[in-house]
Amino acid sequence: MKRPLALVGFSYLLALTVALFFGERLSPYLACGASILFTIFFLSKRLRKGMVLSASMLAAALAFSSFSAGSSRLACVENLHGIEAEISGVVVDLPYDENYRTCYLLEVRRIENHAFPANGRILVYAKEPIADGPGDCVEGVMRLLLPDGNTGPFGQRASLAADGVYLYAFPVEEGAISVPGRENSLWISILSWKERLYDAADAVFSRSDSAFVKALLFGDKHELSEEVQEDFRVSGVSHLLAVSGFHLAVVTQLLTLLLRALRLPRPFCVLGVAAGILLFMATAGFSFSVCRSGIMCLILLLGECCFRRADTLNSLGLAVLLICLHNPYAAADAGFLLSISATAGIALCAGRLQKAMERLHGSDGVLHRLLRPVYALLASTLGALLFTLPLSLPLFGTISPAAVPANLLMMIPSSLLLQLSLLTVLAAAVAPGAASIAAIPVSWLCRYLRSCAAFLSGLPYASFSFSGREAFLWLGCALFLLGLAVLLGRGRPKLRLTGLLCVILFLVTLVSHQFSLRNVTCCSVLSSGDGISLVLTRNGRAAVVGCGGYSQSPLLRELDAQNVKELDLLALVSESFEEGSNAGHTLEKKPASVLLCRGESLANATLLSGSEKAGETVCYGEGYTVFLWDGAVSVERSGDFVRILCGNERILLWPEGAGEDTLPEDWKDCTILVMEETPDSLSDFAPRYGIFCMDEDAVSRVWRADYSFLPLATEDGAIEIRVGAGNTTQVRREL
Incomplete structure (x- = not known):
């Protein structure tokens, strides 16, 4: 074996990913299977040659066993979901603000009458500060909740478990939370030093520059505006x-x-x-x-x-x-996997790509010396993009062509900014006055990088959606062609021809997908927790009906996946405070031509601020009717209920707390019933599908009932309703 550590490390990681996908119950069986294969490969003289297969199977067996043992820590906290208990712990990270609350990372020392993993952590969300900073001991009664989602690969619960975080906690009475003392350790001292660096950055830079420097130096994006983060994401940097x-x-x-x-x-x-x-x-x-x-x-x-x-x-x-x-x-951890893939791509491809580019004009002359750094940067970018594509497509469903020019324009300035800002922050922590001069070029570089990202992200097709079945089909075919080229190439695989075929296949898949959606109305019922959130799209136009749920993030992700920049309509459904806040944040990112809500909902400051991005804000009384896209879709409201008419489909939205007496009799004749809570009686309804927009606990309570319709739950993923030509309907769940 030329690279034994690479083989063992990658085999171990791949086995852990497989274990995450199949779950802890199957991990022991997978470990046994890998052990048997290791024994067979090791004992067989023909298969033992080079020890490649034996080493891979041994690493896989160890990985499956390790995952099975480690998953017991996650399983032991299942019974803590929803309980209130007295908790004692220590703050082990700098607090930050999120969703109008202060978030503390607490390393648990004790949960009254319950076992908890050693050194396990919880995320505490408090409306008011409950501690000064790292090292503070915190005690009090809190309500514990499991993170949304399951322990599947890249789910919220699994990704938090990677950081040792198992539960969310909310103080029952924040005034009753006490801080009996402090703990000191090397880690707490490092956090205190980090806090001092943060204060130094705040003192010497402007607020926006300080937030940018903290993100660049420490990866802390909590203070960085969502607009800047979105610009960097869309531009691929x-x-x-x-x-x-x-x-x-x-x-x-x-x-x-x-x-x-x-x-x-x-x-x-x-x-x-x-x-x-x-x-x-x-x-x-x-x-x-x-x-x-x-x-x-x-x-x-x-x-x-x-x-x-x-x-x-x-x-x-x-x-x-x-x-x-x-x-x-x-x-x-998706970031960890992307980091590994990018590094492998640079190591394997960057050198070859650079040599191929340099052969275009020979190796002599001034032009070669001038272009060589550009070629090196371009080759590294292409190598990283090539190897991260098989991960980024299933995880994010987007491709960013702007990543190539963005890396060329921003990598070297980012390197300069990183060095200058590090020296400036260190100097500011010791002598703030001496650092003020160095802060000037840092501010210029911050401004340049933000402007560059904003410009590139605003270009047409800077980032576009390529997700679902079509993306998986293309990815599978591309990997098959690559494997075929390696097997048939006899040491000299025809990678150029394979790459050309993959590009042609990609373009054909993309065009055929867009053509298949022409004059098709798509209604996506999103997985956003306990709340109704729908996205309507047709021929590149979009409308949002309902912004319910724990966050606006699923809604914004869906709109980004559909390459939507502006909305024709945003209508609230339940009119709750949380929905108003989500709608306000959505409008900040995706302005709407029309905002439909009750007048009292504008008392929410977030919604009121977001309404400034709407072309028109309409406050309705008892109801309304809105026609979209030449009458292809109509959105109606009567009392507490909203109905969407599209083709032969009549989609009734039933929000939480809706008064059934306000429901018109003819609206009960619906084909699809979308429920935030179940009606007292379903005898008057005969839909083909019932969609439960509820969290995991609520779905588990209502799922066992005997329904006359096909029950579906957004907790398992977003549900898409497609109404095409001839009013044909498809109800599907996207991959």
């Missing part, structure tokens, strides 16, 4: 705001230059750089991507000490193996 290999490489280079400038002996330089890397990893929170890149940098330094050159793929495999051995749920 969101990795600049997530501390990873790029940041560690820049910091390592900066520390090396500074220590060598002091003319220190080589061993002291190496030790100083290693200490700086560890400190930077700590201030960035030891996230998985930071740990991956930090371990690789430390291996590189170790190789320099031993006068050996570290192999990139072996270093990557060892880093992956160490992280996954420590935490089996690391495979549930």
Whole structure:
């Protein structure tokens, strides 16, 4: 084996991903199967050659066993969902604001009369501050809730478990929460130093620049505006705001230059750089991507000490193996997987792509020297994009062509900004006056990067949706063609021809998908928790009916997936405070031609602010009727109920707390019933489908009833209703 650590590390990670997909119940059986295959491959002389298969199966068996043992920590908290208990714990991270609450990460010391995993954590959401900062001990009665979703791959529960967080907590009486003392530790001291750096950044930079610098240096995006985050995401450079290999490489280079400038002996330089890397990893929170890149940098330094050159793929495999051995749920972290894929793509493809580009004009002359850095950056970008595509399509369902020019225009300025801002913040923590001059170029660079991201994200097709069955079909065909090229190429696979075929297949799939949706009305009932949220689309136009649920995020993700920039209509359904807040946030990102709501709903400051982005705000009395898209769709309201008419479909929305006496008699004749709560009696209704827009607990209570219709639950994923030509209807759940 040329790269044993790469083989073992990637096999271990792949096995953990498979275990996440199938769940903890099947993990022991998968471990047994992998152990049997390892035994067969090891004992067979023909299959034992090179030990590749044996090592892979051994790594897989260990991964399945590790996941099965680790998942017991997640299972033991299931019985704590919904209870109120006295909790004692320590704040182990800097507090931040989220959804109008202050969020504290609490490491639990004790939950009254209940067992809890050792060193397990909970996220506490409080309306008022309950602690000063890291190290404070907190005691009080809190209500515990499991995160939404299941323990499937990349679900919220699994991704939080990767960080050791198992439950959400809400104080029952915030005034009764006490802080009996403090705990001190090395980690608390590091957090105090990080808080001091935050204060230094706030003192020397403007508010917007400080938020940007914190995101760039520490990966903390809580203060960064959603608009800036969205611009970076759409333009394909969101990795600049997530501390990873790029940041560690820049910091390592900066520390090396500074220590060598002091003319220190080589061993002291190496030790100083290693200490700086560890400190930077700590201030960035030891996230998985930071740990991956930090371990690789430390291996590189170790190789320099031993006068050996570290192999990139072996270093990557060892880093992956160490992280996954420590935490089996690391495979549930999408950022970690994308970081690994991007690094592998750069290591395997960047050099070859750069050589191919340089051959276009020869290797001599001034032009070659000028273009070589551009080619290196372009090759790294293309290599990373190529290897992250199989992950980004299933996870996000979008492709960002703007990522190529964005990386060319922003990577070098980001590197300069990272070095300057780090030195400025360190100087500001010691001598604030001396750092004020250095803050000027930092501000210029921040402004340039924000403007560049905003410009590129506003370009047509900077990012577009490619998701669902079509994306999975194309991805499967592309991987099949690549595998076929490798198998039939006999050491010289025809990658150019394969790439051309993949591009042609992609264009054909994209065009055929768009053509299939022409003059088709799509109604997507979103998975947003306990609330009704619908998106109507037809020929590139969109309307939103209902913004219920725990957040506006599912709604914005769906609109982004449909490449929607503006709405023709946004209508509230339940008129609750939460729905008004979600609608206000949605309008900030997606302006609407018409906002429909009750007058009293505008008492919500968030909705009132968002209504300024609407072309017209209409406050209705008892009801309304709105026709959309040349009468293809009509949205009606009577009392507490909303009905959508499209083709032969009559979709009735039943919000929570609706008074059945306000429901018109003829509206009971519906074909699809969308419910935030179930009616007292369903005898007067005869829909073909009943869609429950409820959380997991509510669905489990109503699911066992005997219904005359086909029951569906958004808790299992969004449901799409397509009404096409001839008024034919498809009800489907997107992958």
